[in-house]
């Protein structure tokens with residue numbers, strides 16, 4: 133973190149902007165507090181359906197697009213749809229990752245229902261699996277019936293984060309934490325991990341190269357930039373996407389140095405800084421964890437989301453930081469060679485790698501923004 137701060141200071145050229153900002157009291161509180169309200173409001177709903185859904189909106193999901201829309205039918209029945217406008221067609225042309233995010237949503241829903249004495253009955257794609265892309269048909273029908281057994285993983289939902297800090301290279305990830313993540317995912321798919329040696333080195337290089345390709349491919353890089361929110365005002369206006377908060381970044385943004393336009397320009401220093409930051413992510417990966425399914429059906433993608441969510445909660449319980457490194461798994465032409473490489477490395481026996489994430493120890497980060505639950509509900513069934 134210190135070294136990236138130093139780099140930003142170098143870009144700035146002088147500390148005048150920061151000093152001016154500090155002089156106005158601007159640096160005192162730049163957390164997007166309103167955009168984090170759904171984290172504080174989770175569970176505070178009297179009826180069981182809204183209550184479980186208020187937890188589910190905290191699910192990890194690609195670029196934090198929050199692609200869920202729920203038709204409320206009653207206090208115990210609802211239908212989940214994908215908000216088709218919230219997909220990421222350049223990096224996720226077949227909606228595979230968006231579907232994984234919806235699987236994360238359904239798993240939190242299940243855990244939250246069980247916590248208050250309900251079984252969540254979930255019927256996936258009740259009108260059929262949509263291919264090659266998702267369509268307007270429902271993703272799941274959800275019903276709550278009395279029963280259910282509380283799961284200790286539930287307690288970690290408020291503390292789970294995607295942590296994009298550099299990880300501590302002096303601290304190894306214990307094998308016990310990695311095997312606990314594996315046990316948390318159940319037996320419907322296979323998982324793997326590596327926490328040392330040449331395999332970890334190979335994955336670090338592969339992830340670094342994949343993020344380089346994503347950034348050097350204008351369409352895929354622009355897709356990320358289009359959903360980037362820098363600073364409190366932008367995040368609170370649109371509490372989704374890739375949120376970059378903190379007084380330093382906000383000051384750089386206001387000074388016109390670190391903006392989505394400068395980051396898009398390969399000749400600008402901000403472009404190089406973005407590449408360097410992503411390199412830091414790969415190179416400080418102290419362990420990698422991956423999830424593989426036998427084939428690549430929609431049901432398997434939903435299962436992969438459920439498994440990722442459970443593995444992430446297990447990692448949270450054990451004090452680990454975690455971040456998906458999805459670039460090499462993405463299905464666009466420029467990534468085809470690395471997609472092949474990552475599958476040769478992690479799935480030589482076949483199947484699809486659905487998730488690949490790095491782990492380590494890092495300073496905590498704050499909650500990613502969320503749209504309020506109410507904005508994701510349609511109440512007329």
Ligand SMILES: Cc1cc2nc3c(=O)[nH]c(=O)nc-3n(C[C@H](O)[C@H](O)[C@H](O)COP(=O)(O)O)c2cc1C
Pocket residue numbers: 190191192193194195196229230232233236292293294295296373374455456457458459499500
């Ligand atoms: C299928 C999937 C792929 C993801 N890929 C990445 C990734 O490549 N890099 C990254 O930093 N985060 C990735 N994420 C994490 C999301 O960006 C994150 O969940 C979202 O921004 C919300 O933040 P939170 O997890 O802290 O609540 C991915 C999440 C999912 C479900």
